[in-house]
Amino acid sequence: MLEAKTYVCPNCGADLKFDADKQKFICEFCHGSFTEDKVKELFKKINEPSAEDEKELKVQQELEREFQENTNLYQCPSCGAEIIADTNTAASFCCYCHNPVILKGRVDGKDRPSKVLPFSFGRDKAVEYFNDWAKKKKYIPSDLLSEKQIEKMTGLYVPFWVADAITNTRMTAMARKVRTWTSGGYIYTETKDFAVLRDVNIEYNGVPADGSKKIEDSLMEAIEPFDYTRIKDFDMSYLSGFLADRYDVNKEEMYPRIHERMFSNNAQTVESSCSYNDMFNKNFQNNVLKLRWNYMLLPVWFMTYHYKGKMWEYAINGQTGKISGELPIDNKKLIRHQILMGLLVFLIVMIIGYFLGGLTI
Numbered sequence: 353m354l355e356a357k358t359y360v361c362p363n364c365g366a367d368l369k370f371d372a373d374k375q376k377f378i379c380e381f382c383h384g385s386f387t388e389d390k391v392k393e394l395f396k397k398i399n400e401p402s403a404e405d406e407k408e409l410k411v412q413q414e415l416e417r418e419f420q421e422n423t424n425l426y427q428c429p430s431c432g433a434e435i436i437a438d439t440n441t442a443a444s445f446c447c448y449c450h451n452p453v454i455l456k457g458r459v460d461g462k463d464r465p466s467k468v469l470p471f472s473f474g475r476d477k478a479v480e481y482f483n484d485w486a487k488k489k490k491y492i493p494s495d496l497l498s499e500k501q502i503e504k505m506t507g508l509y510v511p512f513w514v515a516d517a518i519t520n521t522r523m524t525a526m527a528r529k530v531r532t533w534t535s536g537g538y539i540y541t542e543t544k545d546f547a548v549l550r551d552v553n554i555e556y557n558g559v560p561a562d563g564s565k566k567i568e569d570s571l572m573e574a575i576e577p578f579d580y581t582r583i584k585d586f587d588m589s590y591l592s593g594f595l596a597d598r599y600d601v602n603k604e605e606m607y608p609r610i611h612e613r614m615f616s617n618n619a620q621t622v623e624s625s626c627s628y629n630d631m632f633n634k635n636f637q638n639n640v641l642k643l644r645w646n647y648m649l650l651p652v653w654f655m656t657y658h659y660k661g662k663m664w665e666y667a668i669n670g671q672t673g674k675i676s677g678e679l680p681i682d683n684k685k686l687i688r689h690q691i692l693m694g695l696l697v698f699l700i701v702m703i704i705g706y707f708l709g710g711l712t713i
Contacts, residue, residue, distance in 0.1 A: 359391050364643035366604055381607040382640035416461030422588050425598065426453040433566055434598040436463075438591040447506040447595060447654055448566050449663070463598060467514075468586045469578055471507060471594065471651040471670040478505060478653035481673045482666065489679045493659055496680070501657060507670065509591070509649035510572065511563040511599035513606045514580075516556065518642040521618040523550040524635045527628035548631065550622045553641065556614055560650070561606045563599030567654075568665065569609070574676035575669040578650055582671070586649070596649055603645050611640070 359368040361379035368377040368391065376385045426435045428446035435443045436459055446453050479502055486492055495501055524547075531542045558580045562572040584590070615638040623631065651670025656663055659680045666677035 359395055362386075364607075364640065364645075366607070381604070381611075382643055384640075413461075416464050418588065419464040420458050420461035423459045423591070425456045425459045427456040428453045431566065434600070436591070436596040436598050437594075438588060441591070441593055441595070443595055445504075447504075447508055448656060450504060450656065450658070459598070465511070465586045465647045465649045467583050467646050467648040468509065468590045469580070469583050469648065469650050469671060470590050472582075473670070473673070475505065475507060475653070477673075478507075478668050478670070481668055481675060482653075482655070485675045486679060491681045492679050496657060496659075502655075504657075505653055505655040507594040508652050508654040509594055509596035510567065510652045510654075511597055512560045512648045512650050513563050513599075513601075513603045513610075514646045514648050515559045515561075515606075515610050516644045516646075517559065517610075517614060517640055518553060518555050519614050519618060520551070520553050520639045520641055521615065521622055522637040523619070523622045524548065524633075525626075525631050526633045527626060528630045528632075530629045546628070548626060548628075550625065552618075552622060554614075554618055554621065559610055559613055560648075561609050561613075563601045563603075563606070563647075564597050565600050566597070567667070571665055571667050571676050572652075575652070575667050575672075575674045578669065578671055583648070590649075594651075599647070603647075611638070614638075614640075 359377060360366065361368050361382060361384055363384045364379065364382040366379055366381040368379055368386065370376075371378045371385075374385065376387055377391045378385050422439055423436050424439055424443075426437065426443040427433070428435070428449060428451055430451040431446060431449045433446050433448050433453075434456070435447065435453060437443050443453050445451065482502075482505070483497055486497060527546045527548045529544045529546070531544075533540050558578075560572075560576065560578065562569065615636070618638060619636055622636075623634075653668035653670055655666045657666070657680075658664075662680075664678065664680055666675065668675050
């Protein structure tokens with residue numbers, strides 16, 4: 353028998369492991385199970401590709417070679433970030449910590465993404481969006497919107513693992529309906545308990561999770577959604593004038609995060625289908641029936657800002673203009689404003705007192 357590590361799950365692409373008790377190959381991520389004959393059949397198909405498969409493989413290898421020859425990899429010696437740019441675009445500073453970067457060499461052709469969502473607007477528009485958004489909050493530091501700081505806003509293609517999936521959720525619970533009415537001067541209450549069962553399949557298209565450890569997940573989730581109807585097959589021309597982050601989280605590490613997003617939504621969907629006064633003893637069983645990954649580059653205008661020993665991060669959806677990030681407060685501005693307001697209130701009180709004759713100046 354061949355070792356389990358040579359087999360991958362046909363549902364999600366993760367490694368299969370042999371379960372001696374069940375005498376089946378098990379996927380720990382989507383919980384699929386397969387007989388030895390089925391796995392050998394799949395393995396044979398992979399290792400004996402058809403003429404069409406061989407043709408597709410050659411095309412893929414050529415695309416990977418082109419990607420490797422036409423991209424440079426820059427590394428930040430300070431924070432370790434690895435930034436990809438085409439050979440006509442030079443990266444001079446790290447978009448995360450602003451320190452100078454050094455040219456490391458070529459990018460591995462296998463890092464080539466399959467899809468890209470192009471930027472919908474340029475840097476000037478991104479700066480306009482950011483300025484309009486930031487100015488809505490008082491007491492921000494003056495240099496946040498300075499030309500020197502805004503120059504650090506970078507058009508960055510962020511690596512995303514995007515999942516299409518079919519999931520199954522089975523919920524069992526106890527539910528209660530309470531009905532109250534009045535008759536003949538009496539108040540009646542009727543309570544009924546029910547055993548509830550829901551078993552549903554829910555399909556997902558394009559569930560994203562960024563593949564960069566350097567960007568907060570919450571920051572990327574806050575600028576969703578992206579419109580995948582404009583997605584393109586990756587082409588080097590889309591990198592021209594922009595930078596791209598190199599993923600440092602592989603898709604296997606994404607399973608828990610993707611599962612949490614889907615299963616949490618499943619639970620809400622299933623519960624919302626129940627019209628009871630109360631539900632208790634709820635139990636959920638979740639499974640992934642089918643999972644397919646796409647490695648995509650999604651457009652983000654990204655900027656970091658150093659203030660009082662803290663790094664503040666800002667992200668703008670390069671397609672919709674939606675902004676995410678927390679704005680710092682300049683306490684000196686706030687205190688000055690409070691003092692001025694206090695003086696103003698004191699002056700108003702004095703003037704009112706003078707005219708009422710209760711106070712003299």
